[in-house]
Amino acid sequence: MGTYLSVAIEVEITRKIKSKYADAAESYSDLESVHRILWLVPAQSDARHIQSAMRNSETENRDKHDFVLVPDFKTVGWQSKITLGPEAGKTVQEFLNSLPQKPVSNVTDSPSFEFTKKFCKIQEFTKNVTDPRIATG
Numbered sequence: 549m550g551t552y553l554s555v556a557i558e559v560e561i562t563r564k565i566k567s568k569y570a571d572a573a574e575s576y577s578d579l580e581s582v583h584r585i586l587w588l589v590p591a592q593s594d595a596r597h598i599q600s601a602m603r604n605s606e607t608e609n610r611d612k613h614d615f616v617l618v619p620d621f622k623t624v625g626w627q628s629k630i631t632l633g634p635e636a637g638k639t640v641q642e643f644l645n646s647l648p649q650k651p652v653s654n655v656t657d658s659p660s661f662e663f664t665k666k667f668c669k670i671q672e673f674t675k676n677v678t679d680p681r682i683a684t685g
Contacts, residue, residue, distance in 0.1 A: 553583035553647045559618070560589045560598065569601035576612065583647070585613045586630075586640070588621055595632045616640060 556576065576585055589595045595615035602613055614633030621628045626641035635643045 554581050555644065555647070556582045556585045558585055558587045560587055560594060563594055563597060566597070566601035566604070569598045570605035573602040573605040573613070583612065584635070584643075586643075587613060587615045588618050589615055590618050592617065592631055599632055614643070 556579075558572075576582055587595065587598060589598065592615075595617075599613065599615070603611075611634060614630045614635045616628050616630055621640070626644070627639050630636050630638050630640065630643060638646075
């Protein structure tokens with residue numbers, strides 16, 4: 549069959565103290581099944597804040613976090629640029645399509661991913677990103 553890599557998606561609405569992000573870095577470091585974490589953040593300063601906390605943590609794999617700005621994602625979806633992290637400069641689509649993945653029709657045009665136990669397209673994900681009922685713990 550082949551190797552598939554998982555990408556976790558974190559939607560960060562409000563900035564937290566650095567120790568919370570260090571805890572997240574440690575949790576993700578322990579999850580070998582998660583290849584990358586894609587953070588959707590309100591502003592570039594939030595991405596730098598999170599990345600700084602992660603880099604100051606003493607965990608392995610602390611550099612597997614990439615950042616995308618929520619306003620860009622809401623505007624251009626998969627074409628939004630990763631602004632910070634190992635995949636910086638790539639679009640979300642380019643990054644996701646570079647991963648080994650299960651065969652899905654129209655992968656080039658519309659990558660799919662598992663979100664709340666169902667497959668969803670960009671329109672559904674964007675709706676969920678802006679849904680205030682989603683827990684942002």
